[in-house]
Amino acid sequence: MTLPAPAAPFGRALCAMITPFSPAGDALDLPGAQKLAAGLLSGGCDGLVLNGTTGESPTTTDAEKTALVRAVREAVGPGTPLVAGVGSADTAHTVELALAAERAGADGLLVVAPYYSRPPQAALEAHFRRVADAVSVPVMLYDIPVRTGVRIEPETMLRLSEHPRIAAVKDCAYDLLGSAGVLARTGLAYYAGSEELILPLRTAGGTGYVSTVANAAPGELRAALDAYDRGEVAEATRQYRRTLPLVELMMAAGLPGTVTAKALLNALGMPAGPVREPLQPAAAAVTEALLTAHHDLTAQG
Template identity: 35%
Template structure:
């Protein structure tokens, strides 16, 4: 386990953004924060991919983070999504999140413009030099189109502000290289990879499934952290079909928002260009939720 960023170990929920009549549903957002405090989620991460940050306006993005920080009120840590493919905007969002009382910034690698490895380094270094605030790197080449190589990540780990990484490459080799060569706290960015990554030194997960079954995700992480690998494996196998549906039925967060509505959390639908699940996909999801035991 990395020494840096260990305060962010455990379960961080990649929080959905609830919508109602086309706008952010602020009352529901506050309810979700209260629910995660109640069930023991360790951290909340608003305005990531699962929070539909690409289709939030700048005002909405800042408002969602402010509400989550205000409602959390120190009862649960907040790792605010402040990444951008514009370095100046990433600085601005991070400054705002710090002012609003977040505990750290979750910063995705700049997407679409495909920086070089030096570009990645200078991007994060600029934010770190400008804002004295803990940064959790987020590497997800499936969405950004470019991998941040382990060497770049370990170079960034030398910066005091860079404390952890959300690892979403799906590569045990990449995660192993990071854990071998720097002291960052490593968090899984994919629910199905949580146990494999913890087995090589990871410290938890930034979880989509925790929007639906936070207690069960916490049970997996806690079991392994406490040395009960057999129980963690049991939870992994129980959670796997649900984790698989969250990513394979359709693009995240379409399935998780659908599941939340089916289970009584009125979070609204996704925004275009994302579209709802088909009836066939909904039937599959209902079967999975039924098998898991959360839906009759």
């Protein structure tokens, strides 16, 4: 037997979508973003996360962030979950971004822990509560201490779960024990933000994932979840394992996932464009390896 399907406020299979840019990288490619979004949804994604880490949020302007949400909402219609990344190192600015994203059509907000200043847990809690108090859509907390320098500790998660609009967590903490403990004591929907933990987190009661790799392999990535939810544990394991070579190349080979995702999408003829500095494009040999792994994955059943 498998665990029953948990609450899924934004669906189960979410793509952390790249932000397509013009060839020079100085403007958004909004038609490309609309095309990519539609293809991801038809390819197996339940919803999309825009303006996150993979979406290069540190190098897009506030106006670009809002324009991207509005354009993708126009393309996918009202029934598709769109979660907008609105986190920053400044609480007041985060609230401004949250309100703008909600007005632009976001169904939910991805709020990362404030980075660089490394606030203590009481300040973290106050930050998230202030954002959640300001909006009327659900909030997904983004726990990624390797980038922010601060963990949202399990006890803080427990307190934040009591807020009526804090509904979910994007979990990149690499602490399955801590995550499982919060899952056992709250109604928070946990989404794996690290592809290698998609199936392990689901078996602990998680909801699904927010994935960078889904930009290039949306259907293949969700196959493990689908098999698990059908009660086919051996098939879920098989599907999970066959994604790992591409996951390793895209997420654990020394380059940011944004760089590898854009390299692969460009090579596949999909809208992507360049990365913005300080990121640099992947080398030709990296792109060739990505293409080979992608072909091997998508050619399998």
